[in-house]
Amino acid sequence: MNAHTPVVPAIPPHAIPFAVPTSRWDDAHAATLRPEELLLYRSNLLGSDLTVTNFGGGNTSAKLTGTDPLTGAEVPVLWVKGSGGDIGSMKLDGFSTLYQDKLLALEAHYSGPDDDDKMVGFLPHCTFNLNGRAASIDTPLHSLLPFAHVDHVHPDAIIALAASSGGEAATQAIWGGKIGWLPWKRPGYTLGVMLRDYVRANPHVQGVMLAGHGIICWADTAKAAYEHTISLIADAARHLNAAMAAKPAFGGQITAPNPNRAQIAADLMPRLRGLMTGARRKLGHFSDDAEALEFTGSADFQRLAALGTSCPDHFLRTKIAPLTLDPARLTDDAYLAQQLADYRAMYAAYYERCKRPNSPAMRDPNPVVVLVPGVGRITFATDKTTARLAGEFYGNAINVMRGAEAIGQYIALDEQEAFDIEYWLLEEAKLQRMPAPKPMVGKIALVTGGAGGIGAATAARFLREGACVVLADRDGAAAEEVRAGFAAQFGKDVVRAAQCDVTDEAQVAATFAYTAREFGGLDVLVANAGIASSAAIEQTTVELWNRNFDVLAQGYFLTAKHAWGLLKRMKEQGGTSVVFIGSKNAVAAAAGASAYASAKAAANHLARCLALEGAPEGIRVNVVNPDAVIKGSKIWDGDWRKERAASNKIDAGEELEAHYRNRSLLKRDVLPEDIAEAAFWLGSEMSAKSTGNMINVDAGNVQAFTR
Structure with a gap:
């Protein structure tokens, strides 16, 4: 939940060891599988073990027999992981299938290294059985080898050998010539x-x-292929672990982990996010894992960080180099702005030095990876999953550097080679084929009362359009249950839950810090947490009056107050939005509900005041006034339903719902999804020129007409 500081393992006195993988092969299960299913089983075993390969990395293949749909003849078919897949989670449709004979015949079209891109264009002509899965650039590595089963993986322990000046000698020492060595060459x-x-x-x-x-x-x-791969990785890990045990990692630790690093990250991430340029907003991911703290706190940190990464899989997600920050200057906005400007200038200079006549236009020059001694690793991207994966890949790169330095000197990608991979025309074509992002990708919304009917419906509306959402609710278990459902529907990266009583300022502050640390800041606040009560004035106690004002007026004040600093950070990126979920009773008098109606009126007037304060900061503040949202509402499931039924002298069941429906001008039920639609419109750029407004979603109520 939101107030917890992340806990990481203690940094060992020397170096964090490489995990040594062991076989997870199940003979009984394997015996039930067809040949292509065995390939999938092997692939999933390898890819789901992060000691073997990282997300999306590596590829596997098998040369199987298939029936040619044209001739009916049995022909050799290469099954190989297709472009863009992840061997840990892929299904059978993640494999490309190609005629092996046609693949071998392609060499007639090859005249040298300058033909690499041209050869990729021939791969679709080798497709077997109209399989729509595009073949990857690594397909020739599998087709040109004569072996039945081939694995190509990128585990940290292996790349540490491959990226070290002592790697070739270590390869000979470990395997005695059974494993060969080829110098660097771009895949193709x-x-x-x-x-x-x-x-x-x-x-x-x-x-x-x-x-x-x-x-x-x-x-x-x-x-045999699976167990061979596993044994080679285990051999490399054991060799490196022995070498690393002999000396401190990265030259030893000079900066200890800061015990307040979680709060520091919560403060820093919105500052950085607000200073990043570009058409779309960034989302952040913070990690203070042992690897990040060991590396950023080390004597060799600055030297190694400046070199960048080595493996193309890492580099494509982490950029040419990270941005490193002085931990003593993190609250200095001028310093942060200059550091980001300097990084963008560095990246532009790199682009100009390395660009080819046909290179694509320069891409986003902002850093992806930000490293802070004593604090950890922060990564930014235009969506949360990409930001998280970039952080994980840089974690892999840290492991590689640690192992490489233990047996020699770490060797990063040559700058021109790195550029040619980043701006590879084939990679650009892949990017151009990607669908346009949803309109709210890059935006962060926090919804109070997020476990209730209106709150959950509002969160779902934002999630459907690509936003990241924090569900804040005083009922932590209910919030977590809603989060789990949304995670299954929209993905685990984009939704969080936080236990938060909006009347407790410490909890409110912690919730916004959690939001900043999990996603990088805030773009939309939907203040929705509520209660309802009904009582004649003689029966309205001071306690009841105060309880309504605590939740509905003070609660809205506290959430707006603590959101304000985060929202202001995004002024230069087009501004932000606050949406109060008010009530018809905020503008129309209600007999027997003076405490509730008065508190709602106070919140609505607060919104108008905040619209005045927020305008110079690019913060829009608007109100949605619902009425009689009975179905799906937690408030109407409690005493409020009985109280309003008694006040209207009707039955609390269907008669009550009919009463509210029939008193409206349109004679229609108002649902949580109707309120969510209005809240989404006010929270999105569709209402970019609206502030200080109220939208009634009540199926028509003359008393609530605002003019």
Whole structure:
């Protein structure tokens, strides 16, 4: 929940060791699988083990027999992980299937390294059985090798060897010549030819280290391939662990983890987010895991961070280098603005130095990775999942640097090679094919009363349009239950739950700090937490009066107050929005509900005051006034239903619902989703020129007409 400081393992005195993987192969399960299912099983086992490969990294293949749909003949078919998939979570439709004979015949079109991009264009012509899954750039590495089962993975322990000046010697020491070594070459057809020719010249090898980006190995069966891959990674991990045990990691620790790092991150992330330029807002991800704290607190931190990453899988998600910040100057906005400006200038200079005549236009020059000694690692991207994955990949890069330095010197990607990967025309084409993002991607909304009917409906409306949402509710268990449902529907990255009583300022402050730390800031506040009571004035106690004002007036005040600083940060990015969920009773007198109606009126007037204060800061403040939202409402499930039925001298069941429906001008029920639609409109850019307004969503009530 929101107030908890993240807990990380203690940093060991020397170095965080590499995990040593073991086989998870289940012979009984494997015996039930068809050949292509065995390939999937092997792939999922490898990809779901983060000691073996990272998200989206690596590829696997099997050369199987298939029936040619045109001739009916049995032909060899290459099954290989397709472009963009993740071997840990993919299904059978994640594999490309290609005629192996046609793939081998492609070499007639190859005349040298300059043909790499051209060769990719031939791959669709080799498709077997109209499979729509695009083949990846690594397909030649699998097709040109003669082996039945091939694995190509990027585990940290292997890349640490591949990215070290001592890597080739260590490879010889570990495997005694059974594993070969090829110098760096960008993935593509040329690397496939180099690999095939190397294996022909060295028929005794059982795998090959590919300098800079991983290992490729093979076997005659699916099980043998899997266990061979696992054993090679385990060998590398044990070798590196022994080397790392001999000396402190990264030259030793010079900056201890700051015990207040979670709060520091909550304050820093909105500052950085508000200073980043670009057409779309960024989302942040914070990690103070042991790897990040060990690296950023080390003597060699600045030297190694400046080198950037080595493996293309890492680099594509983390940029040429991270931004590093002085932990003593994190509250200085001028310093942060200058650091970001300097980074953007550095990136532009890198682009100008390395661009080709046909390079795509320069992309977003803001940093992806921000590192702070004693605090940890912050990553930014235009969506939360990408921000999280970038952080995880940089965590992999830290592991690689640690292992590489233990046996030699860490070697990063050459700058021109890095640029040619980042701005590869094939990569640009893939980016151009991606669908346009939903309108609220990059936006962060916090909804109080998020576990109730209107709150949950509002959160769902924002989530459907791509926003990240924090559900704040005094009932933490209910908020978590709603969060779990939304996580299953929209993905776990985009929704959080926080226990928050809006009458408790400490809880409110902690909830906004949690929001900033989880997502990077705030763009939309929907103040919705509420109660309702009905009593004649003689029966209205001071306690009842105060309780209404505590929740409905003070609660809205406290949430707006603590949201304000976060919202102001986004002024230069187009402004932000506050939406109060008011009530018909805020503008229309109600007999027997003076405490409730008066508190709602106070909140509505607060919104008008805040609209005046917020305008210079780009903060819009508007109100939605519902009426009689009975179905799906927690408030109407309690005493309020009985009280209003008694006040109107009717039955509390269907008769009450009919009463409110029939008293409206339109004779229609008002649902939580109707309120959510209005709240979404006011929270989105569709209402960018509206502030200080009230929208009645009540099916028509003459008393509530505002003019």
